[in-house]
Structure formats: C-alpha cells, structure tokens
Amino acid sequence: MKIIILGLGYVGLVTAVGLANSGHEITGLDVDMNKVKMLQNENMYIYEHGLEELVKENTKNGRLAFDTLENISCIDSEVVFIAVGTPSQSNGSADLSQLKNAIEHVVDKAKSPLTIVVKSTVPPGTGKKIKEMYLEKASFKHSYVSNPEFLREGQALKDWFYPDRIVIGGDDREATAFISDLYKDIKAPIVISDVTTAEMIKYASNAFLATKISFINEIANLSDLTGANIDGVVQGISHDPRISGSFLRAGIGYGGSCFPKDVRALDFISTINGHSFELLKAVINVNNRQRLIPIQILRREMGLLSGKKIAVLGLAFKPNTDDIREAPSIEIINLLIGEGAAIKAYDPIVDGTEKNFYYQEAVFTKNVWETVNDANAIILTTEWDEFVNLDWFEVYKYTQSPHIIIDGRNVLQPRLINEIGFKYFGIGRSCV
Ligand SMILES: NC(=O)C1=CN([C@@H]2O[C@H](COP(=O)(O)OP(=O)(O)OC[C@H]3O[C@@H](n4cnc5c(N)ncnc54)[C@H](O)[C@@H]3O)[C@@H](O)[C@H]2O)C=CC1
Numbered sequence: 001m002k003i004i005i006l007g008l009g010y011v012g013l014v015t016a017v018g019l020a021n022s023g024h025e026i027t028g029l030d031v032d033m034n035k036v037k038m039l040q041n042e043n044m045y046i047y048e049h050g051l052e053e054l055v056k057e058n059t060k061n062g063r064l065a066f067d068t069l070e071n072i073s074c075i076d077s078e079v080v081f082i083a084v085g086t087p088s089q090s091n092g093s094a095d096l097s098q099l100k101n102a103i104e105h106v107v108d109k110a111k112s113p114l115t116i117v118v119k120s121t122v123p124p125g126t127g128k129k130i131k132e133m134y135l136e137k138a139s140f141k142h143s144y145v146s147n148p149e150f151l152r153e154g155q156a157l158k159d160w161f162y163p164d165r166i167v168i169g170g171d172d173r174e175a176t177a178f179i180s181d182l183y184k185d186i187k188a189p190i191v192i193s194d195v196t197t198a199e200m201i202k203y204a205s206n207a208f209l210a211t212k213i214s215f216i217n218e219i220a221n222l223s224d225l226t227g228a229n230i231d232g233v234v235q236g237i238s239h240d241p242r243i244s245g246s247f248l249r250a251g252i253g254y255g256g257s258c259f260p261k262d263v264r265a266l267d268f269i270s271t272i273n274g275h276s277f278e279l280l281k282a283v284i285n286v287n288n289r290q291r292l293i294p295i296q297i298l299r300r301e302m303g304l305l306s307g308k309k310i311a312v313l314g315l316a317f318k319p320n321t322d323d324i325r326e327a328p329s330i331e332i333i334n335l336l337i338g339e340g341a342a343i344k345a346y347d348p349i350v351d352g353t354e355k356n357f358y359y360q361e362a363v364f365t366k367n368v369w370e371t372v373n374d375a376n377a378i379i380l381t382t383e384w385d386e387f388v389n390l391d392w393f394e395v396y397k398y399t400q401s402p403h404i405i406i407d408g409r410n411v412l413q414p415r416l417i418n419e420i421g422f423k424y425f426g427i428g429r430s431c432v
C-alpha cells in the first residue's frame with residue numbers, strides 16, 4: 001500500500017523503514033530540506049543502530065523515497081502517518097503547532113478520503129479537537145487514528161519489529177481494523193481503544209516509567225543516608241513480579257526528548273483539567289534534584305570548584321544514541337562552568353562542538369584519555385560500554401588528586417575503583 005509519512009525524526013524514519021520492510025510503498029516527507037537532502041543521498045542525520053542499512057536497502061528496492069512537504073502538490077495515498085515533534089512549551093504543555101501544520105497540509109492536499117494516523121505523542125483529547133477543527137470541515141471524510149509509538153532510542157528498530165504491544169485508537173471500527181492490518185506481520189498484542197484512551201495510554205506509560213525511576217532514585221538517596229546498598233535493594237525487590245526489575249536503575253535521573261516533556265505535559269493537562277497530580281509533581285522534582293547530586297558531592301569533597309579540572313564522560317541522554325535533548329550532562333556541565341570549573345567532555349557519538357551550542361566554555365575532546373588527563377574528578381554521565389569497559393587502572397594514572405569518580409549511572413564496580421585509588425561515589429552505593 002502507498003503510505004505517506006510526515007516528519008522524519010527518530011519516530012518517522014523508523015516508521016518509514018519499518019513499514020517499507022513490511023512491503024509498503026513509503027514516501028517520507030519533512031519540512032526540513034537539509035534532512036530530506038541527506039536522506040535522498042542515503043546519509044543519516046541521526047545515529048540509530050541498523051537504520052542506515054535499512055534506509056539504503058529500502059531505497060534501493062524502490063519502497064522508500066523522501067521529499068520535502070512543500071514539494072508535494074497532492075496526497076494520493078490512502079494512509080498518512082504523522083510523526084512530527086510535540087516539544088514542551090515554557091509552561092510544560094505540549095506544543096502542537098507542528099501537528100496542526102501537518103494536518104492542515106494533509107487536509108489541503110488530499111485528493112480523496114484517507115486515514116490519518118498520529119504517531120506523535122499528543123495530550124488526551126487532541127484527536128477529538130483535530131477532528132472538530134480540521135477534519136469535519138474538510139472536503140473529504142477522513143478517518144483519524146491514534147497509534148502512539150513506544151520505541152526507545154538506541155534500540156528503535158528492535159522495538160519496532162518486536163514491540164510489547166501496538167495501540168490503535170479510533171472512533172470508527174473500519175479505520176482501526178484497516179490500520180491494525182498494516183501491522184499484520186508484527187507479532188504483538190494489539191490494543192484497540194478509542195482515540196482519547198490511546199492518547200492517554202502513551203502518557204500513562206511514560207509517566208509510570210518515569211515514576212519508577214524517581215522512586216528508585218529516592219530509595220537510593222535514602223540508602224546513601226542509612227547505609228543500605230541500592231544494588232542489593234533492587235535485587236531484593238525485583239524478584240517480586242509485581243515490581244519487576246526493569247526501570248529501577250538509580251542514577252542522575254531521566255533525560256531525553258520524551259520522559260521530561262511528557263511528564264510535564266501530563267502535569268499540565270491535569271492542572272488545566274482542575275486536578276493537581278501531586279505524584280507527578282514529585283516525580284519531576286526528584287528528577288530535577290537528582291542531576292544536582294554530582295555537583296553536591298564535588299562541592300562537599302573539594303570545596304570551591306573554581307579552577308578545578310573536571311572530566312565529563314558522556315553527553316547523550318543514554319547510550320547508543322546521539323540525542324542530547326534534556327540530557328543530564330547539559331545541566332551538569334553548565335552548572336559546573338557556572339562554578340568556575342574547567343570542563344573537558346567526551347562522548348563516543350555526540351560531537352559537542354558541532355551539535356551543541358549549550359556548552360560554550362567546555363572543551364570537547366576526541367577520546368577518553370584527553371578528557372581525563374589531569375582531571376581532579378570524573379563524572380560518568382552516560383553508561384556507554386566504552387566507559388564501563390575502560391581500563392580504570394590506566395585512567396587513574398592520568399588523573400590528579402583528589403581522584404574523584406562520580407558514577408552517575410551506577411555501572412562501575414565500587415570496590416575495584418576504590419582499590420585503584422579513586423574516591424568512588426555512586427548513587428545509593430555509599431556503603432560499599
Ligand atoms: N524520539 C523517540 O524516541 C520517541 C518519540 N515519540 C514521539 O514522536 C514524536 C516525534 O518524535 P521525534 O521523532 O523524536 O521528533 P524529531 O524532532 O526528531 O522529528 C520530528 C520531525 O518532524 C519534522 N516536521 C515538523 N513539522 C513538520 C510538518 N508539518 N510536516 C512534516 N514534517 C514536519 C521536523 O522537521 C523533524 O524532522 C513526538 O511527539 C515524540 O514525543 C514517541 C516515541 C519515541
């Protein structure tokens with residue numbers, strides 16, 4: 001089937017190759033001419049394992065093509081997927097301007113009735129409003145389906161081909177059945193609901209996962225104060241299948257383009273609906289506080305940070321992605337620069353100099369050794385394998401007193417690191 005996809009970011013591009021792989025004929029459209037040009041030349045602008053190969057393969061076999069939105073005079077497919085961004089506004093609400101713009105284009109350029117499938121994360125009630133504002137006034141009777149996406153960056157293709165579930169929300173049975181059929185070669189439970197429920201499922205999922213993270217971070221903080229060991233605590237509680245062991249990695253908190261923005265948006269939605277979602281507010285506050293812990297430790301251990309040399313390992317918000325949106329590293333580096341510290345930072349994928357306008361005074365190095373050279377302290381902000389598997393004996397030789405390591409992701413072996421001579425600090429591991 002011919003399918004058009006609007007928005008070629010992480011979600012749109014993965015959707016494009018995923019559906020092309022299922023045999024559909026995909027045209028991916030974006031408003032960003034540079035992105036489209038790169039894709040037309042089979043170059044990637046995001047780092048996602050396996051994506052480049054699938055883009056190349058499907059382009060070659062004629063199932064995948066890219067263009068700019070403005071280049072398209074009419075939309076002649078039966079289905080349009082929308083995967084545009086829904087970033088945070090300053091009050092925490094989701095900015096739906098990209099979505100509205102995309103819908104306007106679809107309605108304007110459609111030459112026959114079609115099904116609009118929204119993959120973007122949008123507040124519950126958005127689909128209803130879109131129908132009232134645009135679809136009921138359109139020349140053709142278009143169907144609207146909410147099909148939220150649950151992929152994780154860094155393993156996006158795996159999540160596309162082997163999802164835990166596929167959620168399809170529609171107010172008309174024909175449309176939901178039609179869209180379910182597009183996924184027939186993917187083995188996963190399909191959850192059918194109305195549009196608003198599907199929209200809420202997405203927020204509830206992200207908010208619940210974020211809650212797990214803030215919860216375990218609070219237990220870790222308390223473990224530091226009481227002498228318990230967070231690793232043991234997690235091991236102990238995760239045997240209970242009602243709790244499960246996933247998403248209980250304590251550290252400097254969640255970042256990325258989704259959890260922070262979606263949790264804020266859900267909080268905003270609650271407020272404007274007259275409900276104060278106290279639990280969610282606490283999740284946000286805990287997360288904001290969590291990333292300050294490395295700075296608190298450094299101040300406590302070294303006093304004034306002015307002139308202190310600090311190495312930051314990791315810029316991306318998690319390993320195996322180049323995404324730095326709301327990465328804890330950003331705030332940590334900025335705060336340390338504010339304190340007068342001299343920062344050197346390194347990430348295996350993110351080139352701070354090119355991509356990142358946040359950290360003007362930080363020095364971005366090409367490898368770990370340049371970064372840690374002469375450092376008084378190291379903060380591990382992203383648990384890339386390269387850092388976990390480092391020869392820490394060797395690293396020690398490069399650093400200088402007081403040889404502090406703050407393991408913001410609890411991935412190093414505290415005893416070994418201490419034995420080498422470092423002063424190790426994890427999150428919830430101070431008893432070790
Ligand atoms: N990044 C992720 O891992 C996940 C993201 N989501 C949700 O999916 C949505 C998209 O996220 P990302 O792919 O990360 O965003 P992104 O920001 O990487 O990509 C969005 C793309 O849409 C394009 N765009 C903007 N307006 C457009 C228009 N009118 N027509 C065509 N293209 C347009 C932008 O140029 C950009 O390339 C968001 O709502 C996000 O919350 C959901 C699950 C996972």
Ligand SMILES: O=C(O)[C@H]1O[C@H](OP(=O)(O)OP(=O)(O)OC[C@H]2O[C@@H](n3ccc(=O)[nH]c3=O)[C@H](O)[C@@H]2O)[C@H](O)[C@@H](O)[C@@H]1O
Binds near residue numbers: 318
């Ligand atoms: O809506 C989205 O965009 C996506 O958001 C998250 O995916 P993602 O942000 O790519 O990455 P995660 O692996 O969920 O990690 C998010 C953040 O939480 C942190 N985290 C994760 C797990 C954990 O136990 N502890 C923890 O601090 C990670 O370091 C990272 O900063 C969800 O996991 C996806 O299901 C969802 O589709």
